[in-house]
Amino acid sequence: MRTVVLGIGNIILSDEGVGVRAAEALQASFEMPEDVEVIDGGTAGMELLEPLSGVDLLVVLDAVKDGRSPGTVIKLSDDEVPVFFRARLSPHQVSICDVLASLEFIGDRPKDMVLIGVEPDSLELGLEMTPAIAACVPRMVDMAVAELAARGVQLKEKVPCA
Numbered sequence: 001m002r003t004v005v006l007g008i009g010n011i012i013l014s015d016e017g018v019g020v021r022a023a024e025a026l027q028a029s030f031e032m033p034e035d036v037e038v039i040d041g042g043t044a045g046m047e048l049l050e051p052l053s054g055v056d057l058l059v060v061l062d063a064v065k066d067g068r069s070p071g072t073v074i075k076l077s078d079d080e081v082p083v084f085f086r087a088r089l090s091p092h093q094v095s096i097c098d099v100l101a102s103l104e105f106i107g108d109r110p111k112d113m114v115l116i117g118v119e120p121d122s123l124e125l126g127l128e129m130t131p132a133i134a135a136c137v138p139r140m141v142d143m144a145v146a147e148l149a150a151r152g153v154q155l156k157e158k159v160p161c162a
Contacts, residue, residue, distance in 0.1 A: 001035060003057040003153055004110075005144060006048070008041040008096060015070075015120030015133040019062035022116075022140040026061075029141065030155040036148070041096075048099045057151055058110035059144050060096070063133075064117030071132045072119040073139055075147075081113040112151065116143045 007023025010016045020040050027038045041048055052058060060081065064074060081100070103109045118140060121130040128134075145155055 001056040001151075001153070002054055003036045003059070003148065003151075004052060004055045005036065005038045005059045005061065005148075006041045006052070007039070007061045008043070009063050010043050012125060012127060014122045014124050014126040015118075015129050016063050016123050018118050018120065018129060018133055018137065018140070019060070021129065021134075022061040022137050022144070025137050026141045026144055029158055030145065031158055032155065033153065036153060036155075045096075046099060046102070048096070049102055052099060052103060052110065053108050055110040057112045057148075057153070058114070059147055060113070060115045060117075061140055061144060062115065062117045063120040063123075064115070065120060065123075068119040070119050070121035070130075071136055073136055073143070074115075074117050074119075075143060076115040076117075078113055081115045114147045116140050116147070 005023055005026060007020040009019040011020050020042060023038050023040055032038060037051070039051055068074070100109065118133060118136045121133050148155060
């Protein structure tokens, strides 16, 4: 089974980069099996078409702005994911919608999709996330690990150096 964990977002817009930061934290904390790839999708658009082709499981980590309280973590699955991105909640999500639509058009849509997102507090220019949103990164990582495990993908925690 080919699995991709995709962190998306713009890291120069404070909390907008939470998906990328969560993907980095996942990769820093766990060894990935050879059939699991963690991708920093940043604000990429159609460049993701090839890396997302032939994927059995796609786990998307992202900031999701839909009017909830800042720091609210949400999970959407399967058909809810592309519908959510059609809402055009941020500039990079339009591109992800286009990628998912293109994959569906060519018959190569991921078989299973999960979105783990957090409502941002600030989208102001800045490299640092707000403390409340930065505190959500470990929960996003834990949720991603749980989603992978529920589908038979076991990650091994990296041993910290002494």
